[in-house]
Amino acid sequence: MERLERYVAMLKAESEQQNLIARSTLETVWARHIVDSAQLLQHIPDDHRGPWLDLGSGPGLPGLVVAICTDMPAILVESRRKRVEFLQQVVDALDLANSVTIFGGRLEAMESCETGVITARAFAPLPKLLTLAGRFSTENTFWILPKGKNAVHELDALPRKWQKLFHVKHSLTDPDAGILCGQGKISA
Numbered sequence: 001m002e003r004l005e006r007y008v009a010m011l012k013a014e015s016e017q018q019n020l021i022a023r024s025t026l027e028t029v030w031a032r033h034i035v036d037s038a039q040l041l042q043h044i045p046d047d048h049r050g051p052w053l054d055l056g057s058g059p060g061l062p063g064l065v066v067a068i069c070t071d072m073p074a075i076l077v078e079s080r081r082k083r084v085e086f087l088q089q090v091v092d093a094l095d096l097a098n099s100v101t102i103f104g105g106r107l108e109a110m111e112s113c114e115t116g117v118i119t120a121r122a123f124a125p126l127p128k129l130l131t132l133a134g135r136f137s138t139e140n141t142f143w144i145l146p147k148g149k150n151a152v153h154e155l156d157a158l159p160r161k162w163q164k165l166f167h168v169k170h171s172l173t174d175p176d177a178g179i180l181c182g183q184g185k186i187s188a
């Protein structure tokens with residue numbers, strides 16, 4: 001909790017300098033961003049293997065929150081330089097360097113590796129997300145994709161071979177929002 005509180009303080013302070021989270025959510029950071037991120041942990045088994053890959057982490061949502069809550073190895077991918085600098089500042093300040101790796105660049109440029117969990121919050125439309133991230137998945141990879149109010153619609157629009165891997169869970173922080181959860185390898 002102490003590290004989460006320090007993270008929230010850093011997030012709010014840095015939001016004065018750069019656009020990290022919507023201004024309208026500054027007063028509700030805990031529910032809107034911290035709990036919204038931490039809730040993803042309930043959708044993976046405790047004994048899952050491999051690192052947690054968070055695509056388009058922005059200020060570390062959900063990747064840093066997960067790393068703070070669990071100490072599990074996490075790889076945060078973020079292309080915008082100022083956001084990458086903020087991520088690094090938090091990792092240094094909260095002593096997370098042993099568990100968190102930051103890839104500061106575009107996902108397309110990252111070397112392939114096998115991951116245990118893939119998350120992406122407000123990163124890209126579902127077909128693009130899966131096309132870009134498929135090469136990081138194996139049969140054992142868990143996908144946890146918060147998709148807001150469009151979750152069911154986005155799932156329905158997927159090709160059948162991908163659709164069958166996923167189901168929709170309700171978000172704890174917004175009853176109208178859905179989280180797409182699934183397991184498996186995504187290939188073209």
Ligand SMILES: C[S@@+](CC[C@H](N)C(=O)[O-])C[C@H]1O[C@@H](n2cnc3c(N)ncnc32)[C@H](O)[C@@H]1O
Pocket residue numbers: 020055056057058059060061062077078079080083105106107108120121122123
């Ligand atoms: C809308 S923000 C969401 C940030 C965070 N996940 C959240 O929920 O607050 C999307 C983020 O993805 C990053 N991004 C977009 N395309 C990317 C790519 N191809 N590779 C790496 N990062 C990317 C952007 O720079 C941005 O910070």
